[in-house]
Amino acid sequence: MLSNYACHPTTLAWDNKLVSPDYIGSMRKTMRHALGKIPIVFIQGASGDVGPREGYVGDVKVAERNGRQLGLSNLSIIAGMPExxxxxxxxxxxxxxxxxxxxxxxxxxxxxxxxxxGFSRERREVLLGYRDDLGSVDSVTGRIAELESLRESGDTQGWSEIECRDNRALLEREHRKLTRISTLESIESFVYTIRSWSIGEIVLLGLNGELYNCYQTKVREAVGDRAVMVGTLADGSDCWYLLDQTSYGNGLYQEDASVIKQGGLETLIDATVKMLNLG
Structure with missing residues (x-):
């Protein structure tokens, strides 16, 4: 059984010290309690801007409660199906x-x-432009060295726990950025691959990166004759986030992390709709 839901599994955060499947584990447990020990595969939808209403906590019970809500919602859909x-x-x-x-x-x-x-599959490549302000490997390496130097001085000056935590987080961001841009300097555009698998009236899309939720709502509106399942983080997250146009310029983390320039998500939506409607 496939469960497709658009929400970051980020109920638990820095106060949690356990390895956890977050809400997904409780969702699966809830469904198996009613249906038996059947395979349940979770597919994360377009949730680049969506997280749990109650999230970033350390209490495992909150993750279990979030998962039960999703599991019961899934079961209510199954209960309405014909035998x-x-x-x-x-x-x-x-x-x-x-x-x-x-x-x-x-x-x-x-x-x-x-x-x-009937089964069919298709793939389509779309060229997406890079942001003009990504920086260079040298500039990011310099920023990493600056943060490391600050950390060393903070160790001697007795930084607070919060100051140490913030420095670690900023260093991690810069190392991620270095990973993103180290292979981009010789490439003019990002080649984004849309993959689709269709069984009758059901379509599953496999998409790289973390897309804003409006991707799936707009694609589903335009392809109303089929049930469209959206699976993100397929083949990794080379492009990182894909934001809608209005979310750029607001100082968001997602924009800072993304390598794609403004308008890229809208280009991808148009290409997806064209592929599904016209083949």
Whole structure:
């Protein structure tokens, strides 16, 4: 069983000292309690700007509670499904004390069953421009050296725990940035690959990086005849974050971490919709 949900698994943060699957573990446990020990695969949706409403805590019970909410929501969807595959469609009106619309489940025809079991896959490459202000390997290396020097002086000056923590976090960010840009200086554009697998009316998209949630809402609106599952962090996160245009210039961490210039997400949305609608 596949569970596709768009939310960072960041219920637990720095106050937690345990290895944890966060809310995903409790979601799986909740579903297996009702359905038995079946395989349940979690696919993280477009959640570059989405986290738990109650998150960044150290209490494992909060992660368990978040997971139960998702697991119960999944079970409610399963409970509304027919026992056997069938299409729920309108039969017509019945004149009674009021005019009543009657619906019923109907078996799929042989042709419909063939269409619903058909499998296809596709990939599309899209060129996305890099930000102009990424800096260089030399500039980032210099910033790392500066932060390391500050750390050494902080050790002698007796920095507080918060000052030490902030310095470690900033160093980690710069090392991540160095990883991102070290292979980009000789490349003009980021080649972004969209991968899709379709089974009947269901589409699964495999996408690199962490996309803002508007990606999946806009793609689903434009491809209304199919159920679209969005899987992010596919093949890693080479582009890091993909923000919508209005989120640039606001001092957000996601912009600082991204290598893609403003408008890249919108280009990707347009390319995805075109691929799914036109092939």
């Amino acid at each position: 056997a595959p069938a299409r729920y469609s309108y039969d017509g009106a019945v004149i009674s004390g009021a005019t009543i619309g009657v619906w019923s489940y109907k078996d799929f025809t042989a042709s419909e069953s063939e269409d619903l079991s």
